[in-house]
Amino acid sequence: MKHLRSIGELGRDGLEQLLESATHMAEINRRPIPKVPALRGKTVVSLFYEDSTRTRLSFETAAKRLSAETMTFSVSTSSVSKGESLRDTIETISQMGAHCFVVRHKSSGVPWQIAQWTNASIINAGDGAHQHPTQAIVDCFTVRQAIDQPFFNGVNVTIVGDIKHSRVARSNIEAFTMLGARVTVVAPPTLLPSQIGHWPVTVVHSFDEVIASTDVLYMLRLQSERMDQGLIPSLSEYGSQFGLTMERAQRLQSSAVVMHPGPMNRGVEMHVDPSDLPQSRIHQQVENGISVRMAVLFDVLARDGELQQLHEEVSA
């Protein structure tokens, strides 16, 4: 594949291939020296127009473990503050020999737009409230590991929180259902998108109703500005209805899996400390993030990179 911009574009075969390849990368990460020369001579640019800790570091670590060069573009110290346009920025960096852009931007669709301005591959690290495909692949990988089966038929996934503004929810719902899971979303009506009726999910407004039958519990981060927008009455009110409290945690099945994409709001959606929760896989999510992003970078930059270019040259 040339780009990874959305789960839909990736498709079920692509998703399975990446999950398979990530198990291979996970072995490399367990070696005494976790570094291979596979992407020597390739340059990966991380271009984050929005703040991020784990996604950016995870991509950069992944690139380094595959021996790619990394360039980090920091918006606040760049010419963007002098008014440089996105297009000029992309074209400038492309001229420096970038093979891949890892992009995060507050606007949906930016990864598709950028792809028109450069020959480099584009990996979407989050665009607006649209997609965050690598997070979804990480989460599928983590569930696979936790339940020890490759497909999720018969697995009940419950996603709780701000579905409306969450790119993680969109990508994860697509990916989980691709692998056979039944997805239920739990949220106040104000935090559900208007098109939710067209999504392959069951909508429930009461967390307590579904907690005991949940196999995979996915907590989303609540951004505090949602309160200022009047979408929730108060953070504590939201927490009592939709937070993972100790009482709710005790009703979870012992075999359940609890995940959170981070960063966590303790006392809002997470009232229990994950380290007190035996079902928590939040640390594994972070660890798996590196293996999965290595698989993505390798696929985009090596697997059939030059063949693809050859195809394009032939068909041009």
Place this chain on the structure above:
Amino acid sequence: MNQEQKRSSNRMALSGPDVQRAISRIAHEIVERNHGAHNVVLVGLQRGGTWIADALAERIYAIEPELTVPNGSLDVSMHRDDIGIRPIVPGAISDISFDINGAIVVLVDDVLYTGRTVRAALEALNNFGRPQSVQLAVIVDRGHRELPIRPDFVGKNLPTQMGDEVVVSDSGVVVTSEVSS
């Protein structure tokens, strides 16, 4: 294989029992060369070399029953030098669960051809430690080396054409050649 346009011929270069005898002889040679097996570890190259490493470990145990030789596997796809030139799919997962520092590592593969896989394996081994020495055991050496690499233990030297395909299994060694019609 496109059977309609190209005719191909198969020939059995070694029978199943021949392969087993070769493995037995190599097992003896490994023990002889290293004055016993106490510091020897086997590493089969994924995927063709792993079953041979398993068989060698069994034979060495039969010769020197006082110890079990550690036996692992190594996938070298991330260390190849043709990444991006041809599609490479990470094949299998490496499994070296023992310390190779100071050990005599015997790399085991089915066919030695250009030597590029072995070069990649030597590089990959560096990530696991620094062996005392590395030796190479193969069932078939088919020639056409592109690198200064030679095997220490060989089942059979088998002259081939570059386009030939050599398949090693426990039921024998089959060479498939394309015949121009």
